Amino acid sequence: MSTTQSERLRALLEPLVASQGLDLEEIAVDSVGRKRVLRVVVDSDTGADLDRIADVSRALSARLDETDAMGEGEYTLEVGTPGAERELTEHRHYVRAVGRLVRFRLTGGEDLVARILTVDDDGADLEVPGVKGRKATARRLAFDDIAKARVQVEFNRKDTQDHKDLQEEEEA
Template sequence: MSTTQSERLRGLLEPLVSARDLDLEEIEVSRAGRRGVLRVIVDSEDGVELDTCAELSRTISAALDETDAMGDGEYVLEVSSPGADRPLTEHRHYVRALGRLAKLTLTDGDELVARIIAVDDEGLDLEVPGVKGRKPTARRAAFADIARARVEIEFNRKDKKEEEA
């Protein structure tokens, strides 16, 4: 996708997404045969419901029909939330992952799996699970020391709402 097209799409879509209190995470344009595919990834503090994606898809489709941002050819529009395996790249991603288990690859090559306990402007406070009955340990990771991070899927994790009940 050309930078100009990317900038035009972002300029067109950002206000529509923001109007629904969502964050525009990613715009991806690709080809599927003769058709173009526009993938719009949105997220929020509370996640994104399917109905919200459907409503936003209709709004975006109408706005795209009024412009030539996708050119004259046919295209498919996909509006969705990020997948569970999405990398944590922005400060807000870490904030949304509070209380979750994450796999971090540090810039020195070390890898660790730890629960995100707190997030501030400089980095993360983590709880590294104990091994073989040992107690968990606290650890600090500065954002500058994190090469990659992503949330680990926990099938037996208690939801915040369950814990509050």
């Protein structure tokens, strides 16, 4: 998708998505054979359930039908959320990931897996899991030190006492 088309679509759709109480996270147009697929990713601080996705999908479809933003050819509109392993690229993404386990790639090349405890304008306070029976440790990470961050899926997360103790130490 050309930058111009992307910018036009974002300018057209973002106010409509915002009016539904959601953030427009991503727009992508992909060619699948002779057809095109417009993928729109939305989210909010409280998440987006199926009813909200359906409402915004109908509103976006109507707006696109009123304009020539997608050109003359056929296309399919897909509206969804970022998914479980979302990449964190905006401040609001880090805020929404509080309590989640995240894999960080630091600007120095180091990899770090830690749980986000709090987020402010400059960075995040983390809980780094202990290794081989050791207690978890606290770490402060500035946004400038993060090259990439992605939420990790946890299938058997347990709220341990160490996690609660570390939060209490941070608050003290």
